[in-house]
Amino acid sequence: MRIGVVTFPGSCDDRDARQAVAVLGAEPVALWHGDADLAGVDAVVLPGGFSHGDYLRTGAIARFSPVMGAIRDFAGRGGPVLGVCNGFQVLCEAHLLPGALTRNAGLRFVARPQHIRVEAGSVWTAGVAPGTVLAIPIKHGEGRYVHPAPDELAAAGQVLARYCAPDGTVDDAANPNGSVANIAGVTNREGNVAGLMPHPEHAVEALLGSTDGRRILGAALASVTA
């Protein structure tokens, strides 16, 4: 089980992502944005950070990296791809995921523990029942998810998770950035490409406050291995 983690110039969570993969018992494979192939990995994670300085728009330049051509092909064949934070932004810019991520409604960079409610099944949440509340940290300045028809997205099973209170209540008070319908993560229509604003790779050790990130990353490993 080999999971590729792409490093773009300006990525900063790539090491944590590789560490999380290792904690879960899989083999992390470092991929470089200039690579035109994925070294035969079984799944790909696009990590958080500030690729290419977030110039123009977050993810706008990274989208044209050579590795993104390989990821587009891999995703087209059903390969599991997860974008976290900046990786989510890159996947939206690449039109591999619907919608876009914009400046937080409060204009402030938000870094804090956050609860999310898992909504839909995808390879990345396989085995996590819809309605499950997970504690996963967030840290972003441009995480306000925008989509013209969030209800249609939900009806199609493409809403992966929503920001919520600790008891699972989804309301404005639990929305850290003004995302439409509290959406914290989405998938493509097929479910193999997923984007998540919260950081599961920062929540795999009890020392760091939560191990709920294992449930997302671990589910993917289990389903890919199966």
Added chain:
Amino acid sequence: MGPVSVARVHIDVMLKDEILDPQGQAIERALPSLGFTGVREVRVGKHIVVDIDDADDLDRRVEAMADRLLANPVIERFSYRVE
């Protein structure tokens, strides 16, 4: 062969009207505190200047680069003028 003519293109990229613009709102709230009354709405966008070899297909090239990179059509619209 004569020198290549270079066009200066000014491209404006704005968030679509239906997309919340918190930067614009912050400015909108700041202006009255400086005594500027009567401000109804403020929207913030990007102004991009591109110097590019001129040719008959200039419009097509500018629209393609704006559509593919300079603006994200999911949330933004663009307009441009050639100087």
